Ligand SMILES: CC(C)=CCC/C(C)=C/CC/C(C)=C/C=C/C(C)=C/C=C/C=C(C)/C=C/C=C(C)/C=C/C=C(C)/C=C/CC(C)(C)O
């Protein structure tokens with residue numbers, strides 16, 4: 411089928427029209443595969459497309475590696491198939507099928523007579539929290555089973571929105587509602603905290619309030635780096651109660667003040683010269699997200715700082731993480747959207763903040779950081 415209308419979009423539209431006609435033509439594809447100079451490009455593109463098509467299968471092999479504990483087992487040392495099968499409680503044929511699949515994905519590596527952890531398996535185990543993320547993905551995949559239906563109904567209403575109780579349910583949830591997501595957030599905080607703190611060291615500040623601070627994992631990381639900073643945490647009452655307990659058991663009770671409340675309804679505590687929002691803003695649709703920024707503006711003194719850390723849309727080199735993964739994750743959750751750094755800076759400006767800056771992070775795929783000041 412011939413595409414039309416590209417010529418209405420200037421030279422770039424015309425170029426895309428021509429390029430897509432070529433790429434979509436079976437004759438051109440056969441031609442490219444037959445020319446030695448073009449063949450590697452054709453193979454690379456085919457491989458990338460195959461990975462996109464097969465992605466769910468790869469993810470489920472990874473999920474099986476996590477659920478069975480295969481990567482942890484091989485981290486203890488190499489093993490042969492029979493001993494893997496025994497420890498994973500799988501039939502030997504099943505264990506070998508999993509080992510071969512995982513080896514093809516770089517999670518496991520063949521050794522003569524056995525199997526070792528692969529390079530990606532080793533890197534994955536080095537990032538605490540990814541395992542928990544993978545383990546909870548069955549909720550996301552259940553919601554994405556019919557992506558078109560999800561898009562048509564505007565998101566939410568499924569397993570993820572029940573998991574993230576605050577996403578669609580008004581009210582605050584009892585402690586059972588919040589335990590699952592609070593544990594997941596605490597476990598995955600190492601993916602975020604070190605990067606945020608490397609990007610924006612807090613030496614200049616005296617009192618930090620972490621809004622939507624969960625069980626306090628971010629503030630615990632802050633406390634380990636900055637021993638003179640006074641710390642405050644604000645979250646829904648059931649989560650705040652978990653934070654109080656966590657600070658007591660970590661010996662941080664004397665340095666922290668914990669506030670339970672709803673940041674869309676209750677005023678935030680004052681007296682802090684910096685307020686952080688770690689993986690919070692993208693959870694909320696534009697109107698509540700803007701209201702939250704206004705609340706923070708009202709709670710800060712003149713010259714006070716707001717720090718936002720979360721994955722963002724249109725991050726160069728990490729585009730699929732923002733708009734594809736988090737775009738559809740938050741759609742399934744039923745609230746919020748990933749925003750680009752530009753969109754967040756515009757919201758900050760509209761909320762009365764000035765001098766917003768994107769601070770460089772080591773792994774923008776998972777964490778970008780923006781700071782701004784109240785005038
Ligand atoms: C030693 C030799 C031989 C060679 C060296 C060569 C070399 C230099 C290799 C580099 C090795 C290296 C340093 C690898 C590092 C790998 C790293 C850092 C990998 C990190 C991967 C991170 C991943 C996959 C993160 C995934 C995060 C996810 C899925 C997060 C999900 C978050 C969610 C769902 C949050 C929900 C919160 C809500 C609701 C949105 O608010």
Ligand SMILES: C[S@@+](CC[C@H](N)C(=O)[O-])C[C@H]1O[C@@H](n2cnc3c(N)ncnc32)[C@H](O)[C@@H]1O
Pocket residue numbers: 576595596599602621622623624625627628644645646649671672673674687688689690693
């Ligand atoms: C995605 S979690 C992030 C937790 C933590 N900042 C982190 O990065 O690990 C969002 C947090 O915001 C809290 N939250 C959501 N809506 C809230 C509201 N209306 N008032 C107060 N806290 C809220 C949740 O309870 C949860 O702890």
